Amino acid sequence: MPAEYYMTPDELRRLQLQQQELIAEVDRICKKHGIRYQMVGGTMLGAIRHKGYIPWDDDADIGFLREEYEKFRAVCKTELDPEKYYMQDLRDVPGYRWGYGKLRRKGTAFVRLHQEQMPYGMGVSIDLMPFDSVPDGALARRWHHFKCYAYRKFFWSHIGKDTAKHAWERAIYTLMDLVPMATLVRHFSAFIESGRGKKTQLVRILTFPTPKGIDGYERRWYEDLALYPFESMTLPGAADYDGYLTVKYGDYMTLPPENKRKVHPISRLQLFDEPISSDERSVQDGKEI
Numbered sequence: 172m173p174a175e176y177y178m179t180p181d182e183l184r185r186l187q188l189q190q191q192e193l194i195a196e197v198d199r200i201c202k203k204h205g206i207r208y209q210m211v212g213g214t215m216l217g218a219i220r221h222k223g224y225i226p227w228d229d230d231a232d233i234g235f236l237r238e239e240y241e242k243f244r245a246v247c248k249t250e251l252d253p254e255k256y257y258m259q260d261l262r263d264v265p266g267y268r269w270g271y272g273k274l275r276r277k278g279t280a281f282v283r284l285h286q287e288q289m290p291y292g293m294g295v296s297i298d299l300m301p302f303d304s305v306p307d308g309a310l311a312r313r314w315h316h317f318k319c320y321a322y323r324k325f326f327w328s329h330i331g332k333d334t335a336k337h338a339w340e341r342a343i344y345t346l347m348d349l350v351p352m353a354t355l356v357r358h359f360s361a362f363i364e365s366g367r368g369k370k371t372q373l374v375r376i377l378t379f380p381t382p383k384g385i386d387g388y389e390r391r392w393y394e395d396l397a398l399y400p401f402e403s404m405t406l407p408g409a410a411d412y413d414g415y416l417t418v419k420y421g422d423y424m425t426l427p428p429e430n431k432r433k434v435h436p437i438s439r440l441q442l443f444d445e446p447i448s449s450d451e452r453s454v455q456d457g458k459e460i
Contacts, residue, residue, distance in 0.1 A: 175284055175436045178229065185442050186281070186295060187224045190231045191402055193256070193274050193297045197233055198406065200243065200250050207239045209396055210408040211300055216423055219412055223402035227432045231297040236374065236393050237367060240301035244272065258299070259291060261326075261356055266290035268326040268352070270359065270378025272299035282439035285334045295442065304366040305373035305387035312373075312386045322359055323378040325350060382419060389414070 178186065201208050210218055211234035217225040224231075235243060247258040260272045266289060275294035282293045306315050324331075328347035335341045362377065373387030381387060392409040399408050409415040416423040 174438060176438060176440070177434060177436055178440065182440065182442070183227070183229060186229060186440075187231075187402075189276060189279065189295050189443055190297050191404070193276060193295070194231055194233065194401075194406070195404065196251070196256060197243075197274060197297070197299075198404070200246060203250070204242065204246050206235070206242050206246075207396070208233055208235050208243070208407065209393060210234070210399070210401065210406050212298075212419070214401070215408045215412065216416055216420060218399045218401045218406065218408060219416065220424055222400050227434055229435055232300055233297060234300040234302055234393065236390075237301050237303050237363070240272070240299065243299070247274075257292060257294075262360060264291050266352065268329060270322060270326065271301060271376055273297065274299055276443060278441075279443050280439050280441035282437055284436040284438050285330055287438055289329075293439075300376050300379070302374040302388070302393055303363060303377050304369040304371040305375050306369075307371050307373075316381075316386055318362060319375070319377050322355070322362065323380070325355055326378060385418060388418065 197208060200206070209215070210232065212232035213225055213228050213230070214232045217223055217228060244258065244260055244263075251258060255277055256274060257277060258272055258274050259267050261267045261269065268289070273296040275292060275296040277292075277294055279295040280293060281295045286293070306312050324344075325347050328344040328350075331344035332341055332348050335344055359377075370390075372390060374390050374393060375381055375387035392411060392415045395410040396407040397410040397412075398405050399412075
């Protein structure tokens with residue numbers, strides 16, 4: 172089993188600075204092509220509460236309504252410098268299993284614990300979150316919510332079959348992992364297309380959990396935007412940030428206790444222009460980065 176490693180504060184800060192380079196690249200491309208995007212999740216919370224990163228946060232979240240995401244995905248094929256960056260989406264990258272995209276930096280590695288076997292590059296990244304329409308009817312919303320849950324579990328099964336806490340969970344994930352990835356991608360792509368062009372009240376990331384009892388987020392939070400300071404940049408986010416952050420986090424201005432501050436264990440770390448971490452703090456898995 173790979174060694175579990177948590178970054179030092181200095182490493183975390185250097186990681187955040189390298190992620191800012193990726194955010195700046197998203198901003199450059201979107202401004203050039205007239206694509207609307209916004210900070211979401213912990214990045215939006217960080218902008219409001221800290222004017223930058225949440226101090227312990229090791230990722231960054233950029234959101235797009237689906238049509239804007241597809242524009243961004245298309246232009247990345249010609250806009251990204253292939254010597255520096257690459258974008259991942261499950262429809263483009265074999266073996267990539269997440270229902271949202273990532274923009275990654277070449278020449279780096281940031282490998283989450285238990286994901287060492289995944290067959291795609293795992294450089295330092297930021298998350299690119301597409302928000303899809305949620306049906307307006309109550310019954311349709313419940314069915315849509317279940318399908319989102321099911322796809323998320325099928326995509327996770329390749330990891331869950333080895334890491335789930337209980338034997339019965341590992342057994343179920345093992346059976347789910349027998350479904351060919353190509354089949355999952357084909358059906359998930361049809362699920363995406365079923366919501367395209369529908370101007371519903373709510374939107375959500377199809378394979379990312381929503382808060383308990385919430386089927387989605389107000390579309391207006393992704394249409395009505397304002398600019399906010401984030402580190403050394405100025406980035407767009409929901410004009411009604413209070414409404415959005417309250418639904419997502421509750422009392423968002425109160426810092427959580429230290430034992431509730433989420434950090435991700437990793438097994439490999441290589442920041443740009445730095446040597447790969449020593450054996451005492453990482454695992455050399457031999458995969459390309």
